[in-house]
Amino acid sequence: MPTPATLDALLVEERVFRPAPATVIEANVKPADLAEAYRLAEADPLAFWEKAALELEWHRKWDAVLDASNAPFHRWFPGARGNIVHNALDRHVHIWTKNKLALIWEGEAGDCRKFTYFELYREVNRLACALRALGVSRGDRVCLYLPPIPETVVAMLAAAKVGAVHVFVFAGYSAKFLRERLSDSRAKVLVTADGFYRGGRCINLKAVVDEALDGVAGDAAETVVVVRRTGADIDMREPRDLYYHDLLRQESPEAATEIMEAGDPLFWLPTSGTTGRPKSIVHGHGGYMVGAHHTFRTVFDIKPTDIHFCTADPGWITGHTYGVFGPLLTGASVFLYEGHPLYPQADRLPSIIERYGATIFYTTPTLIRMLMRYGPQYPKKRDLSTLRLLGSVGETLSPEAWMWFYKHIGRSNCPVLDTWWQTETGMAMLSPMPISVLKPGSVGKALPGVAAAVVDGQGHSVPPGQGGFLVLKTPWPGMLTGLAGDEAGYKEAYWDKIPGVYFAGDVARRDEDGYFWIQGRADDVLNIAGHRLGTAEIEAALCAHRFVAEAAVIGVPDKIKGEVAKAFVVADPAWVSALPDADALASQLREHVRRELGPIAVIRAVELRQSLPRTRSGKILRRVLKAEELGEPVPPLSGEEA
Ligand code: PRX
Numbered sequence: 001m002p003t004p005a006t007l008d009a010l011l012v013e014e015r016v017f018r019p020a021p022a023t024v025i026e027a028n029v030k031p032a033d034l035a036e037a038y039r040l041a042e043a044d045p046l047a048f049w050e051k052a053a054l055e056l057e058w059h060r061k062w063d064a065v066l067d068a069s070n071a072p073f074h075r076w077f078p079g080a081r082g083n084i085v086h087n088a089l090d091r092h093v094h095i096w097t098k099n100k101l102a103l104i105w106e107g108e109a110g111d112c113r114k115f116t117y118f119e120l121y122r123e124v125n126r127l128a129c130a131l132r133a134l135g136v137s138r139g140d141r142v143c144l145y146l147p148p149i150p151e152t153v154v155a156m157l158a159a160a161k162v163g164a165v166h167v168f169v170f171a172g173y174s175a176k177f178l179r180e181r182l183s184d185s186r187a188k189v190l191v192t193a194d195g196f197y198r199g200g201r202c203i204n205l206k207a208v209v210d211e212a213l214d215g216v217a218g219d220a221a222e223t224v225v226v227v228r229r230t231g232a233d234i235d236m237r238e239p240r241d242l243y244y245h246d247l248l249r250q251e252s253p254e255a256a257t258e259i260m261e262a263g264d265p266l267f268w269l270p271t272s273g274t275t276g277r278p279k280s281i282v283h284g285h286g287g288y289m290v291g292a293h294h295t296f297r298t299v300f301d302i303k304p305t306d307i308h309f310c311t312a313d314p315g316w317i318t319g320h321t322y323g324v325f326g327p328l329l330t331g332a333s334v335f336l337y338e339g340h341p342l343y344p345q346a347d348r349l350p351s352i353i354e355r356y357g358a359t360i361f362y363t364t365p366t367l368i369r370m371l372m373r374y375g376p377q378y379p380k381k382r383d384l385s386t387l388r389l390l391g392s393v394g395e396t397l398s399p400e401a402w403m404w405f406y407k408h409i410g411r412s413n414c415p416v417l418d419t420w421w422q423t424e425t426g427m428a429m430l431s432p433m434p435i436s437v438l439k440p441g442s443v444g445k446a447l448p449g450v451a452a453a454v455v456d457g458q459g460h461s462v463p464p465g466q467g468g469f470l471v472l473k474t475p476w477p478g479m480l481t482g483l484a485g486d487e488a489g490y491k492e493a494y495w496d497k498i499p500g501v502y503f504a505g506d507v508a509r510r511d512e513d514g515y516f517w518i519q520g521r522a523d524d525v526l527n528i529a530g531h532r533l534g535t536a537e538i539e540a541a542l543c544a545h546r547f548v549a550e551a552a553v554i555g556v557p558d559k560i561k562g563e564v565a566k567a568f569v570v571a572d573p574a575w576v577s578a579l580p581d582a583d584a585l586a587s588q589l590r591e592h593v594r595r596e597l598g599p600i601a602v603i604r605a606v607e608l609r610q611s612l613p614r615t616r617s618g619k620i621l622r623r624v625l626k627a628e629e630l631g632e633p634v635p636p637l638s639g640e641e642a
Pocket of ligand 1: 271317318392393394395396397418419420421422423424443504505506518520521527530531532
């Protein structure tokens with residue numbers, strides 16, 4: 001740590017922030033507890049995680065905390081049995097949390113629905129009974145293509161309750177993307193909605209589903225359960241399509257919870273990688289539950305009176321771990337919002353914080369930058385005094401955005417926790433704690449029980465302050481259990497790059513105090529508004545267009561979204577006679593990618609080229625294109641590339 005004299009100087013310059021005395025006094029994890037957690041985790045990491053597992057209820061205890069005999073296919077809590085839903089829901093109906101609000105939801109138009117733990121329990125049971133009646137049982141896949149509405153939470157829990165695996169496809173993904181995930185997973189049932197509201201528009205989700213189901217693999221999605229959210233006139237095809245409310249009407253509010261093995265899959269989440277196809281990250285019941293519960297209780301410092309407002313859609317890992325499972329596992333009250341964060345105007349999120357008395361606000365740098373653009377007058381109009389903790393995730397939060405968030409949302413009174421983690425890690429890995437000294441722009445230290453390091457390409461630690469690859473040296477309970485149907489891909493993507501350690505795919509540095517600073521991705525994955533998108537996936541989508549002969553995609557900086565895509569295209573000469581000009585071609589290609597991949601695939605510009613720079617073996621040299629684009633010196637080619 002800095003010496004007292006330098007610390008004083010840094011405090012004055014607002015480069016570090018000390019926790020307020022009240023935060024320390026009230027924290028679940030006080031400085032002495034944190035020191036003890038680090039001591040135990042260092043001396044005996046498995047004992048540390050076993051202690052965390054003992055905070056939850058199990059049907060049967062584990063034979064060992066970790067089975068690493070078949071590394072890197074680590075098995076956490078082998079022999080243990082239970083179900084995450086028992087801890088997230090069932091047990092609450094026997095304790096004081098029974099009548100506490102589990103979920104508060106607001107629709108974009110301002111409509112509000114609230115569920116106590118007991119009410120949520122009964123609704124989940126009804127859907128669980130209905131799923132069983134539809135023939136869904138242990139190990140079956142149930143696909144969820146749902147917007148942020150209460151039934152989404154219900155469906156996640158009901159699937160888990162009957163032992164099924166939910167395959168969540170974020171509602172912004174395209175029909176093609178949904179069709180592929182349905183075909184890959186052979187999901188028996190698809191749960192979706194007629195639509196939802198966003199940005200003042202009524203989005204017809206069911207039409208996308210109908211398009212996806214045309215041409216889906218044989219037995220996938222035999223039944224489609226449709227939540228009536230908007231009441232729009234949609235096409236219901238009998239006998240395939242059933243309304244959720246019709247289905248639940250007759251069902252019992254009691255349903256048995258399937259007893260699962262700790263390693264049994266709980267959900268799949270598709271995410272982009274460096275290949276042309278997304279991969280499905282798999283998380284299991286036991287380890288994921290321990291990671292989500294422990295980090296939510298300690299990092300988010302959860303209190304019985306908290307209202308936790310997480311802006312992430314449940315269709316992403318943040319929505320899973322800190323929007324649904326973490327909060328419910330700790331008996332917290334969680335707030336979910338359906339619509340656009342700036343609708344009808346830029347004070348929507350501050351207005352939600354004020355009206356519901358949110359105490360924790362967990363969001364993304366893109367959202368913070370959007371709020372910054374509209375200016376502090378919007379949060380200033382609102383009473384944000386209930387807030388006591390702020391969090392950020394998904395992208396680098398610059399010191400400038402950190403300060404704005406701290407001052408204008410947190411009123412210089414709430415710690416800002418910039419948490420680093422991934423779909424794969426399942427839980428926060430690097431993060432300050434509320435009692436930590438904070439450094440704007442840094443994601444803090446590795447949490448207790450997390451062995452993170454910055455290394456060179458051979459796996460050797462680099463000195464403090466020097467950039468390198470971010471790796472995790474030992475397994476952790478929230479880790480993915482694998483990639484669906486792709487054992488070799490799991491090993492290759494995460495464990496073979498630098499033998500013996502988990503390769504996160506990020507470039508980072510660690511300072512003298514052990515604080516990490518994330519510098520960006522080390523691979524060809526873009527981070528557009530916090531959403532991962534592989535350049536190869538966008539290129540594959542472009543190449544599927546009849547006027548594209550070759551395509552290369554790079555990320556370029558964007559003031560709000562952090563990064564957007566730019567495409568370099570070698571066009572098929574046929575376009576000249578079909579379209580009026582290059583602008584028409586560019587907008588057609590942009591629209592095509594949007595349709596293929598969904599609205600998160602934002603292409604800012606399309607540049608036509610005669611050819612693309614390639615290595616001798618034919619690989620596209622994206623870094624050459626990027627250097628040219630940013631006006632930087634073109635890096636010399638390595639031996640292999642020349
Ligand atoms: O590059 C890192 C970035 O987001 C990636 C993980 O993306 P995803 O699996 O979609 O999960 C996002 C939400 C957990 C990481 O490899 N990332 C995540 N958190 C941060 C971050 N970059 C900088 N700072 C963060 N706090």
